[in-house]
Amino acid sequence: MQKLFLCALLLVVSNAVAARSIDLNYHSDALRATYAFGMQRNVEGDVGILILDKQGNKNNDSEVGLHTGINFVSGSVKLGGRLFYISPGNNDLLALGFGGQGRIGLSKEVGISGHFYYAPEMTSMLDAASYHDLTVNLDLRIAKAAFLYLGYRNLKVKIGDVNNKLEIDDDFMVGFKIHF
DSSP states (O other), X not given: OHHHHHHHHHHHHHTTSOEEEXXXXXXXXXXXXXXXXXXXXXXXXXXXXXXXXXXXXXXXOEEEEEEEEEEEEETTEEEEEEEEEEOOTTOOEEEEEEEEEEEEESSSSEEEEEEEEEEOGGGEEETEEEEEEEEEEEEEEEETTEEEEEEEEEEEEEETTTTEEEEEEEEEEEXXXXXX
16 A cells, blocks of 8 residues: 555655656566656656566565666666566565666657666665666657557566565567657
């Protein structure tokens, strides 16, 4: 319940400023939504939720991950950080990752986009010892500011001092992103 309250609070706060983009993507076990908004001229924030249906885990519960980030924008490249939280099983994982996002246009209608954020042990907290979030997309412009894409996401967290890596999400997806 606390997770849903925190997510709702983040979305309400973010709606106070103008949206820059909304990104929704899906595969058979996960749904991710990210809302990006302008903070200053070259600074963009985002909030998002990742809902996972983990039927293979011990308790068959769904997992909810939350993220919020700030990026400095220069053209089609964004560099900054993202705070990620998820609580799978008996673990509470919180990590501050650094990285960025970008898009390379292959033609007027087709491009490659994605993001990568990495948190070393120094910025990983609670039960997390490191974290990485990688997404790569092949997108198709369907309108002036709207894209459909096929993508791949790999999100892993190392737990504790042992080499125990938890794969939060590792799958191909379809998505839709609109810019305002």
